[in-house]
Amino acid sequence: AARGVGxxxxxxxxxxxxxxxxxxxxxxxxxRQLYYQVLNxxxxxxxxxxxxxxxxxxxxxxxxxxxVLSGSMEPAFHRGDLLFLTNFHDDPIRAGxxxxxxVEGRDIPIVxxxxxxxxxxxxxxxxxxxxxxxxxxxxxxxxEGQNWLEKKDVVGRARGFLPYVGMVTIIMNDYPKFKYALLxxxxxxxxxxxxx
Amino acid sequence: xxNVEDFTGPRERSDLGFVTFDITADILNGKNVWTCIHLxxxxxxxxxxxxxxxxxxxxxxNNALNQxxxxxxxxxxxxxxxxxxxxxxxxxxxFDDGNGLKGNRNITLTLSWNVVPNAGILPLxxxxxxxxxxxxxxxxxxxxx
Numbered sequence: 001a002a003r004g005v006g007x008x009x010x011x012x013x014x015x016x017x018x019x020x021x022x023x024x025x026x027x028x029x030x031x032r033q034l035y036y037q038v039l040n041x042x043x044x045x046x047x048x049x050x051x052x053x054x055x056x057x058x059x060x061x062x063x064x065x066x067x068v069l070s071g072s073m074e075p076a077f078h079r080g081d082l083l084f085l086t087n088f089h090d091d092p093i094r095a096g097x098x099x100x101x102x103v104e105g106r107d108i109p110i111v112x113x114x115x116x117x118x119x120x121x122x123x124x125x126x127x128x129x130x131x132x133x134x135x136x137x138x139x140x141x142x143x144e145g146q147n148w149l150e151k152k153d154v155v156g157r158a159r160g161f162l163p164y165v166g167m168v169t170i171i172m173n174d175y176p177k178f179k180y181a182l183l184x185x186x187x188x189x190x191x192x193x194x195x196x
Numbered sequence: 197x198x199n200v201e202d203f204t205g206p207r208e209r210s211d212l213g214f215v216t217f218d219i220t221a222d223i224l225n226g227k228n229v230w231t232c233i234h235l236x237x238x239x240x241x242x243x244x245x246x247x248x249x250x251x252x253x254x255x256x257x258n259n260a261l262n263q264x265x266x267x268x269x270x271x272x273x274x275x276x277x278x279x280x281x282x283x284x285x286x287x288x289x290x291f292d293d294g295n296g297l298k299g300n301r302n303i304t305l306t307l308s309w310n311v312v313p314n315a316g317i318l319p320l321x322x323x324x325x326x327x328x329x330x331x332x333x334x335x336x337x338x339x340x341x
Binding site: 075076077094095096097098113115116117118119120121126132158159160161162163 | 247308314
């Protein structure tokens with residue numbers, strides 16, 4: 001930002017110039033401006049959350065966008081790809097579909113394909129999954145003694161996909177310092193951005 | 197078809213079916229010869245691969261609907277789009293959940309595929325042809341596989 005001729009403050013060296021400008025800004029901002037900036041920031045965060053919640057409602061899935069974490073579905077999906085899910089109650093589970101499920105007691109969702117389905121007349125479904133890139137089915141991944149998955153284990157069905165985009169989440173998970181740095185930069189930008 | 201213990205799953209005896217099949221499919225020109233139906237050309241610029249699978253669908257006393265994938269294949273864009281597989285054994289064990297294969301006259305085999313794009317929607321398409329496979333009323337005792 002251009003400095004006006006009448007700006008207060010001592011002579012600054014060019015290296016510390018930009019940082020000094022920022023702190024100068026911060027000190028000069030009165031309380032009202034600060035509150036305004038905080039409110040602006042909160043609005044952005046709330047809107048993002050609302051969009052996310054809206055997606056959850058529209059798709060019926062508790063996690064409508066997931067990142068592929070393993071290579072068990074290669075060459076279709078690689079680590080870092082993004083998947084878009086739906087989980088409509090009336091959508092039956094059929095062989096060949098790609099489902100994202102959680103094993104009881106574990107947090108990590110798994111993306112694999114349905115290879116066996118047995119459905120009773122009353123709608124009770126049990127099914128078996130396997131990763132395309134795995135030699136064996138997923139029974140080894142299920143809970144001890146569990147041989148089939150049920151509808152309640154399903155987070156959603158993969159309907160669409162974007163490659164690479166999810167890498168950001170993986171990097172942030174593996175390198176938490178990167179996550180904090182990103183948040184700090186975003187926070188600083190939003191708080192100090194001047195509305196002209 | 198035999199009645200054996202499925203060691204990979206529940207510890208009860210279930211029917212195990214043995215199926216051999218031929219597949220002739222011409223995916224590039226869209227003529228699925230095996231099913232004798234014309235389809236549109238599938239491999240366009242946004243198709244990364246096709247995940248093909250042969251599934252058997254049938255009803256039993258235990259379950260109103262059963263689907264078991266017998267065989268699958270990944271066909272990447274650029275691979276030979278003509279499939280000509282003769283006398284294939286199923287890649288996966290065809291276990292029923294129970295004893296519903298014996299005497300079951302109406303087992304339908306269909307070929308389906310999952311189109312995996314470079315980016316975008318993931319459609320699941322079923323070929324419109326199908327083959328009916330009846331299972332005999334008795335179990336086999338010899339190792340005929």
